[in-house]
Each structure stands twice: as structure tokens, then as C-alpha cells.
Amino acid sequence: MQTISPLLTDFYQLTMMQAYYDHGMEDEAVFEFFVRKLPSERKFFVASGLEQVVEYLETVHFSEADIDFLRRDGRFNENFLNRIRDFEFSGSVDAMAEGTLFFTDEPILRITAPLPVAQLVETRIINILQFQTLIASKAIRMKQIMPESTLIDYGLRRAHGAEAGLLAARASYIAGFTGTATVAAGMTFSIPVYGTMAHSFIQAHLSERKAFSDFAVSHPDNTVLLLDTYDTIRGAHKAVDLARDLANRNIKIKGVRLDSGDMIKLSRQVRKILDDGGLHDVAIFASGNLDEYALQRFRDEAAAVDGFGIGTKMTTSADVPYLDCAYKLVEYAGQGRRKLAQNKSTWAGRKQVFRNYGDDGTMTGDTMCLAHELHSGEKLIKPVMQQGKRVSQLPTLDETRTYVLKQLGTVPEGLQPDSEEDYYYPVQQSEELVSYCDEVSKVMTRNHD
Known part of the structure; x- marks a missing residue:
């Protein structure tokens, strides 16, 4: 993927960044990305886009052309323009492995860096994670319905832009699709190409x-x-x-x-x-406005179809075209921070998620807690970058795809897209996390009275 200018951001990220520099607010900040609500049309999400986030953080810098543009804008002082000339991401990233199944409020990525740096990267991080998670979470439903069928991404021509089409091919492949019709995705990500x-x-x-x-x-x-x-x-x-x-x-x-x-x-x-x-070996392939709901009818009515081309409704995630996701400050200068607004309050502090499984290997529930806590189960959030450098090589796309398909074998029946069971996967907050957030609320309420 090409290097993206830091100006591909919301204007207020830059105005806040200058204000932070002007007033010496450069202590360590911690932000976490999560999804607030689980739409009724989804049973879980698939974390996707981490590789592109890491690539962005490794390469983000201001060019002279970027700085000249901001200077001509007239709303930025020379101190700020001089500071960003040497800008680089030197912080830390902790995250769930790409392809991890996750649920409401569970952070899938944490950024730890000086406040101005962590603030600037917000928009692009949300842009990357929201879209690929959206598409992967749609595509995996089709894989659940038709686990043995060939599923091909056909969505480029209806995607909302070139990058969206390319990344939709990647996200759907992670979720178990067989390949894509997008040739550039084959070249960029080594995804099998069909047509x-x-x-x-x-x-x-x-x-x-x-x-x-x-x-x-x-x-x-x-x-x-x-x-x-x-x-x-x-x-x-x-x-x-x-x-x-x-x-x-x-x-x-x-x-x-x-x-x-x-x-x-x-x-x-x-x-x-x-x-x-005598053409018993000739496969029948179907395409045309298909999604998991259509595939369920094909399956239930025993259609003689061996594979499917999935386009518009997957690449645009037509039934759920966006996620109510956020990248929020949870700690600054060593002190917990949280948003207290009605219906949009957040959990303070650096967090961890532990996942438990039954004797048969089926997922039984998650515990969201403070990062230093220890609980039973599998620890999902792990170090990815430290001091701006990768701590290890990220999995290949095929390794991530295999990881996703392995997880599908652990999903409870109630998380199948066609399940009529009134089932909600249990995610509990630890007592220590709840107590910590209560204390942060008291401090913040007292300080802001």
C-alpha cells in the first residue's frame, strides 16, 4: 500500500495537536479502539486492518508539501510547523491479532504515545479498522452459511472507492472467502484471483x-x-x-x-x-446481488450451486454500512480518563480481554479487565509495536485466514447467523475494572465541577 499523508485526517486533529504543543501537553497518552454497539444483524465482529495500521504508523511523516500547505492555511504557528517537520510515531501498539472474533466494548487496539502523536493518528486508524472490520464481519457470515462452497469477492466496481475495493478483497479473504476478482488485490496481497x-x-x-x-x-x-x-x-x-x-x-x-x-x-x-x-464435473457458479440471506435460501432449498460471486452487498456491507466505533482516551499522564456522556460513557484505563472455552473447545465467555490483571482463559491483547518498531513479524494473510477459520469451529450455536436462539455472548467486566472506573468518574466529576 502507498504511503499516506498525515493530512488525510480531520482538521481538528491538527488544531488540537498545535494546542497541545503550545501548552506543553506532551505526556504519555493511551487511546483504545472499540465498537460501542452490536447491530441486530451481527452476532460478533472480526478484527481486521491491523497490518495496514502498522504500515501507516511506520511511515507516517509530514512532507515539505504538507507543511507548506498548512503554512498557507494561515492558522498554524511556526513553532507547530517546525515541530511536525520531524514527526514520527515512536509509541507502542498493543492489539488483538488480526482475525480475532470480538464483541461490544472490547478494545482491539491500544495506542500509547505522547498525547499529540496519539491524537494525530486517530482518524486514519479508525478509517482503516472500521472498514476492514465491517467487511470481514459481513463476509464471515456467508462463510458460516456456506462453509464448503467457493466464495469469490466480486465487489470492486460497486465499492466506495479504489482503496475500499482493494481492502474489501483483503478483509473478505481473511474471513474465509476463496479469492477475489480484483486483480490488484492478487498482486498486492497474493490473494487468489478468479474471473x-x-x-x-x-x-x-x-x-x-x-x-x-x-x-x-x-x-x-x-x-x-x-x-x-x-x-x-x-x-x-x-x-x-x-x-x-x-x-x-x-x-x-x-x-x-x-x-x-x-x-x-x-x-x-x-x-x-x-x-x-455427461458433464458431471462441471461446477455451477452463481452471482448477482447475493449475501448471507440469499445464501441461506440457496442452502435451505438445496440449490445445485457449487460457488458464489459476492459483490455489492458484501463490499458495501449493505445491511450494516457502518460501525458505531470509537478511538478514545483512557489514560493521560498516568491518570485514568473516561467519557461520561449519557449513552456514550467509556471504560477507563488500559485493558485486557481474556477468553474462556468449554471442555469441547467452544467459546464460553470473555472477561474485560485492567491490563495488569490475571484471569483464566486466553489473553487476547498482545504487544505489536514498541518505540515505533514491530516487536515481531505479523502473520501472513493466509495464516490470519487459517486463524479465523479455526475460530469458527469454536463459535457457539447461538452465534451462527441463521440461529433463531435469543443468545448473547457473555462479556463481563472485572470487579477491579468497575471499581477503577468508578474512582476515575469521581475524580473527573470533582475536577470538572
Whole structure:
């Protein structure tokens, strides 16, 4: 990914930063990123985007062009402009491993750095974590519904910008998708790339059969034919007829794609046509406005579909297009800090999350506590950066994907997307955390009266 200017931020981050420098407020600050609310359409979240956060923090700096722009703006003093010339992130990052399943209020990332530094990086960190977590948390629901099916990201053309399309491919792959149609994601992240043909290819030919044949000759190892440009059933019969001619050239049809109509019904009809023609190994692929709700119908009605192209509704997370997430100050100069506003109060202090499992390996509940506490279970938040440097190599994308799929095997039945059980995964706060937050509230209320 390319280096991002620190000016890709909210203006108030810079105005606060100057005020901090002006008034000597440069003590150590601790901020944590978390999601406030679990939408009714989600049972849990998947932490995603940590690698891009680390890359951003490793490279963030102000160029002379950035500084010149701020100087021309006229609202920043020379002391501030001189200070940011040598700006770098030299703080610490603690985080849940990318791909970790998490729940409301649990911090997935903690930044510890001088207050002006920790403040500046807020916007980009939220921008990165919110989007990829949003997409991964949508995509994993489809993996839960169709665990054995091929799932391909088709969403680039409907994504909200180029970076969104690229990172959606990454986030969905983490969540268990098989690959993507976005070629740049293949180059950037080594994600397997898949693709077939468009209706325009067939329309550009005078004959549908000739279009199928030309494509097969050009792509003998990836002959996947789109059947529904004119008539799906007739297209299926043409594919069977063509397969005989292709066999003489040692070309096999790999699959066919359905993109419109009653695809559940059509899939059964097409499967019969293919099987009757001896094409038992030809896969049926479906695409077109699909999501986990559609996949559930395909599964429940026993559609004859082997794989799915998932586009718009996943890449935009159409049913939940944003997360109510936050990056909040929890400690400054060694003292706990918390927001007390109604419905938006926060938990003070550096925190840790412990996850417990039953004898059968199923997740049974989490404990959120202060960072120094010890509780039973697996410790989820671990060091990632210290003094601006990685403490170890981050997992590869495939390792993260494997980690996610392993966790899916530990999810309680109530966390399945199609579960009708009124189930809420238990996350409790430790007594020490509750007591500490009460004391912080008293101090802050007294100081601000």
C-alpha cells in the first residue's frame, strides 16, 4: 500500500495537536479502539486492518508539501510547523491479532504515545479498522452459511472507492472467502484471483455458441461460461453440445455461471442438463446481488450451486454500512480518563480481554479487565509495536485466514447467523475494572465541577 499523508485526517486533529504543543501537553497518552454497539444483524465482529495500521504508523511523516500547505492555511504557528517537520510515531501498539472474533466494548487496539502523536493518528486508524472490520464481519457470515462452497469477492466496481475495493478483497479473504476478482488485490496481497466472462463478450459475437467457443480456445484452463445472456436453459444445452467439440482439442469446460432469474430453480435445471450430457464435473457458479440471506435460501432449498460471486452487498456491507466505533482516551499522564456522556460513557484505563472455552473447545465467555490483571482463559491483547518498531513479524494473510477459520469451529450455536436462539455472548467486566472506573468518574466529576 502507498504511503499516506498525515493530512488525510480531520482538521481538528491538527488544531488540537498545535494546542497541545503550545501548552506543553506532551505526556504519555493511551487511546483504545472499540465498537460501542452490536447491530441486530451481527452476532460478533472480526478484527481486521491491523497490518495496514502498522504500515501507516511506520511511515507516517509530514512532507515539505504538507507543511507548506498548512503554512498557507494561515492558522498554524511556526513553532507547530517546525515541530511536525520531524514527526514520527515512536509509541507502542498493543492489539488483538488480526482475525480475532470480538464483541461490544472490547478494545482491539491500544495506542500509547505522547498525547499529540496519539491524537494525530486517530482518524486514519479508525478509517482503516472500521472498514476492514465491517467487511470481514459481513463476509464471515456467508462463510458460516456456506462453509464448503467457493466464495469469490466480486465487489470492486460497486465499492466506495479504489482503496475500499482493494481492502474489501483483503478483509473478505481473511474471513474465509476463496479469492477475489480484483486483480490488484492478487498482486498486492497474493490473494487468489478468479474471473469468467461478461455478457458484453457474448453480445459482441453474432453467435452465443461461437462466443463460448472463442473464450474456451483463449482460456483452455479456465473455461467458465456465462449462460444467461439470452436464455439460461438454451445456453446450458449449447455448453453441453460445445463440450463434445472442445474435448477433441483437450479442452474441458470448468464451470458455468448463472447471474439472473430464479437461480435456485435454474441451478437444478442446469445441473440436470449438464449431468445428462455427461458433464458431471462441471461446477455451477452463481452471482448477482447475493449475501448471507440469499445464501441461506440457496442452502435451505438445496440449490445445485457449487460457488458464489459476492459483490455489492458484501463490499458495501449493505445491511450494516457502518460501525458505531470509537478511538478514545483512557489514560493521560498516568491518570485514568473516561467519557461520561449519557449513552456514550467509556471504560477507563488500559485493558485486557481474556477468553474462556468449554471442555469441547467452544467459546464460553470473555472477561474485560485492567491490563495488569490475571484471569483464566486466553489473553487476547498482545504487544505489536514498541518505540515505533514491530516487536515481531505479523502473520501472513493466509495464516490470519487459517486463524479465523479455526475460530469458527469454536463459535457457539447461538452465534451462527441463521440461529433463531435469543443468545448473547457473555462479556463481563472485572470487579477491579468497575471499581477503577468508578474512582476515575469521581475524580473527573470533582475536577470538572
